[in-house]
Amino acid sequence: MERGEAAKRRGGGGGGHGGKKRCRSSEEGVEEREGGAGDPALRGWPSSEGREQIQLLEETLDEFTENRSDDLVVSLYQMDLDRALFLLRSYLRIRLQKIENYMVHISKTNLWNRLSEQEQRFAKRCIEIMEKHLEQSVLSRLPYGYQSMLKQSISSEEDDMVPEPQLDTFVFCKTKSDVGAFQLDDTGEEIVDLVADDLYVLRYKSIRGLVDGGRIDLV
């Protein structure tokens, strides 16, 4: 379905139409990426649309080069392609870094489902490598009962040695639409009126639901 759509865009468009489409996609990329950097937790995997856009650009570029079109046009397409590639790379890099930092935590929570198949493979491997490293340099040399990577000692009931992201940090965010009176804490003492298109600095923890629901953007 997605593939068909991409082909249609390409076939039916011609120069002008294609250009418009690309612009939009780049902007979406920025949004996703920047939200990703400010967001202490991981977002969902956005499917392979970005990748398809780039393929489309590459094909267009090849076509233009083959047809010996104007050098200027070719270089404009090249720049556009470079920009899209940069966005994609930088987005994937940020995700990898988040995974590297909190791999064990991610693997134990439902954040795991937000990873792509390749990222899951990467995370699994990272955990194995980290475990081996800690095992041979620290854990194997500690007394019996204290050798777990996840628990402080055999008497801990839960996994109390897993680094977790700090969700209490403040983030800049912008509302998309009117949310109305919004409760920031459990006790209901702090209430903010979230108006559309306004900037706020709030604790990530309290607005997490709104971010996931797409009602608020991180800036």
Next chain:
Amino acid sequence: MNPIIKEDHLHLWLAKIKIICLKMFGRRASQLLRELASCEPGQLTAYNTDTFEQVIKECNEHNLQLQSLIRKIEDANLDIQTTRNEDHFGAVIHHLSLARNKRGLMSYMYNRAEIIQSLRWTIGPVLPLEIQEKLNYSEEEYYKNHSTAIEAYMSQLDLDLTVDMVPPKDPYIRVKVLDDIGEVCLGEHTISLTPQSLHFIKRVDAEPFILQGLMEEFLE
């Protein structure tokens, strides 16, 4: 322990002892962490073998004490779960100190590992000698394995993520060659990259060389 101490005072009393003991017992481990914290973010100090080994030794000593206290309770035919005599509290303190030392050691290694893995993005697959000297054996191995994991991920995607680290302004850049690289095939052309020569090539092609310090961006 004085049996007159009441139950509700017990926690306070224990907490005090805990602070005193942990100050003495956990000192070496906290030294390790202070060393980490005093560093510029992202910078690595040499692996502190001496202190690390001392903390490991401390852990084993705590364990010996802990075991002997438990044995003492068992020998007196007391129930290990409910006994609250001086041996029990002594054992608790050794246990807590051990766990604290473990947290210290683990944080030391984990934080270092985080810095080490970030070098893959800024330096490349091979670490220069002056950084290698700062790592212990396991850390070097960790770096190699972690690099391979990133490479495996990139080859699955068929996309090199280590290039393109700054937003592109121009697809081409002017570079100066610093070291003899020799003949390199870039796109359709083969160019000879001799030292001190200037070239105008694609940024993506130049980045790996710049990362390895073989080339630099030439700014007029």
